[in-house]
Amino acid sequence: MTRLSDIMETQDRLLFSKLFHKHRQVEVTLNRSVLAWKETEKSRKRSSGISNRAETAHIHALQVCEIVAVHTKDDDQDNKETRRSRAEAKQTSRLHPHAFTVSYIRRTRQHQWCCSEVIFHSANQALSEQWIKVINEQLALLTHRPKSLLVYINPYGGKRRGKRIYEQKVAPLFGRACISTDVIVTERANHARDHLKTEANLDKYDGVVCVGGDGMFSEILHGLISRTQTDNGVDPNQPDAELVPCSVHIGIIPAGSTDCICFATVGTNDPVTSALHIIVGDSQPMDVCSVHHNDSFLRYSVSLLGYGFYGDVLKDSERKRWMGPARYDLSGVKTFLSHNYYEGSISFLPAENNMGDPRDKLQCRSGCSVCQHKPSSKDTQWEMSEEKEMSDKVGGWRTIRGKFIAINAASMSCACPRSPKGLSPSAHLADGTTDLILVRKCSRLDFLTHLLRHTNKEDQFDHSFVEVHRVRRFNFQPQQNEMHSLEDLTETPKKTGFRPICSAQTNYNYQDSHSSWNCDGEILPHAAIRVSVQPQLIRLFARGIEEQQQSLLEDPCTLWALEPNTHYSVD
């Protein structure tokens, strides 16, 4: 642990100078990890003389890894300052005309970041230039920061604001951080996926940025994974193939309808926050589920695989795309009122006991210890041997048959503005498991209570008709039509809602007895699927949701008041 008061004095300083900040003289120190400053004794005495009040010395400190950029001060900033305190600013600029600006990350509220600036003035041009040079040298040592990005913008996602969001909020920040970009505004669905699969020269880039929603992210995910497997000679059609992790990071600028992947990995859906996570080169590994039907690959999923309720909501909402994000509310109500249930059989391989439990209330947060746990060779051998047996009786596989309103596999919490704690609040981003939630047939009122608990503090799993398992793999088989007896057929319409009951009873067909899988917002063409979690297959420019730090919210820069003989610490 570093003592902050030492930072001003220790020998590991790279630079120390007396400069001017906000018309006061300050001592500024830079070491490898912190840029800190405090008002000089002389200046403090002068200002307390003017205000007739004793002032406390404050140390302001910025972590070097949270500095976005350093530049010579430009005229625009001069104007901002002039508006605030015209006379003082003029005087400072006249006496100390050589100024530089440090842009840095400031935490505002609820995981939101913004880019703030602190300006230092000097009378000495060479000194000001030296500060810029030395800070830039330190930033250059942060080699995980991206220098070149390939950006895909979906102009039609969410409220169709993707292009404007990128141009107005994100591009200026990338420019300030000297990141070069190639921007592609997509012209059709799957444009980004196909470009990544075959054309893009990925050697040129440190990352790919997706401006859009979960559907657009899914395109980028498929393009990158598919390209990586092709380049490494892996056949994705084999359900047991071990996929090769992608080396290129993905950044998400939220501009869709749900944006649950951004929300669950950053804690907020804010384009500026996401841009700053990209700039500092954050890295968050993420699990990916591969979904197969028999021996053919269907799709990848990182958030929700939902059969029954969420499949039906999505299917209905696709016809209402023109409505934008509101389509989910309308289809949600309609599907809820239909109150359908579906029969089927689900078998799954539970995760080992040391992988936590979906109800343990241990939420996945930045630096999560559960996600850092690598399966030991013993765990792996266990899993392999169980896998080969594939039996209901022997080994770890379990099978549950029944009538379900919803079957959901949440590989991450799936938190989003509609449900801030998500479908499975304790699911982990990168633990190699998915939380399988089975909601059995129940009354409308019970199901409504369950749904409402996604939006409040109550436990949505605390119902007799809900069970949840943390699993590494699962298979689903819908009830086969031909297996129904005549008696079953009169029961199987599964429509207890507003569709005419007689038509459901007399025209029993595949559509009525089967739902569809919602795979991260895309409909799968088959109901019978095999799902396998591929641990940490991709990396995002994110760090997981940070625990809130109250002290960081109080001042633009991290700030400590120095009491005599007291040491203050940075963790």
Ligand SMILES: Nc1ncnc2c1ncn2[C@@H]1O[C@H](COP(=O)(O)OP(=O)(O)OP(=O)(O)O)[C@@H](O)[C@H]1O
């Ligand atoms: N130029 C384009 N024209 C039409 N469709 C596109 C284009 N570019 C991408 N798409 C498709 O648009 C679909 C929806 O996009 P996106 O995910 O950005 O927004 P959304 O559906 O509103 O948000 P969310 O997925 O978060 O609910 C994606 O499946 C993507 O394949």
Ligand SMILES: CCCCCCCCCCCCC/C=C/[C@@H](O)[C@H](CO)NC(=O)CCCCC
């Ligand atoms: C009557 C009050 C009921 C309130 C219930 C709120 C429950 C909300 C849970 C939300 C879970 C979202 C899971 C995310 C899924 C995404 O991969 C997918 C693509 O964006 N979105 C949807 O399928 C869109 C799914 C939208 C569902 C409404």
Ligand SMILES: [Ca+2]
């Ligand atoms: Ca997971």
